[in-house]
Amino acid sequence: MTERVDGACLCGAIAFHVELPTLFCGHCHCSMCRRNHGAAFVTWFRVPNGQLAIDEGAGELVRHTSSEHGTRTFCGRCGSSLFCENSRHPEDIDVVLANMHGPIDRLPQFHFYFDDRVDWVALGDELPRLGGGSGVEPLAPVGGGGGETDGV
Ligand SMILES: [Zn+2]
Numbered sequence: 001m002t003e004r005v006d007g008a009c010l011c012g013a014i015a016f017h018v019e020l021p022t023l024f025c026g027h028c029h030c031s032m033c034r035r036n037h038g039a040a041f042v043t044w045f046r047v048p049n050g051q052l053a054i055d056e057g058a059g060e061l062v063r064h065t066s067s068e069h070g071t072r073t074f075c076g077r078c079g080s081s082l083f084c085e086n087s088r089h090p091e092d093i094d095v096v097l098a099n100m101h102g103p104i105d106r107l108p109q110f111h112f113y114f115d116d117r118v119d120w121v122a123l124g125d126e127l128p129r130l131g132g133g134s135g136v137e138p139l140a141p142v143g144g145g146g147g148e149t150d151g152v
Pocket residue numbers: 009010011012013014075076077078079080
């Protein structure tokens with residue numbers, strides 16, 4: 001039997017569930033996620049499309065095309081950000097971890113788009129910092145001594 005975790009928006013109009021396993025989980029620091037949530041960063045996990053199901057309130061879902069590749073879905077009643085689809089990986093969907101009622105099968109694994117982060121939050125964890133043009137390239141460790149590159 002597959003393990004499932006339930007989730008909902010703030011007002012409860014939309015209820016959904018995901019089936020485990022997830023593909024990954026990470027903190028996104030990109031400006032669109034930050035603005036979309038009114039938050040310093042947003043924690044997402046990814047599942048194949050077939051592992052996400054809307055149980056209640058499908059008619060309340062509102063889709064917003066936020067970029068050339070991305071479509072974000074939120075609750076039309078309360079505004080909770082719920083999902084993000086990306087045409088670069090159309091077979092998978094990203095889900096906001098904070099809307100889940102219980103733990104998924106992993107903890108956040110990394111920070112991505114980390115060089116777009118705000119400067120008013122200090123992070124003390126040891127998770128890998130990813131960024132660059134794709135958002136997921138390894139970045140030099142913060143405070144890793146020197147910081148000067150050899151121009152490679
Ligand atoms: Zn809602």
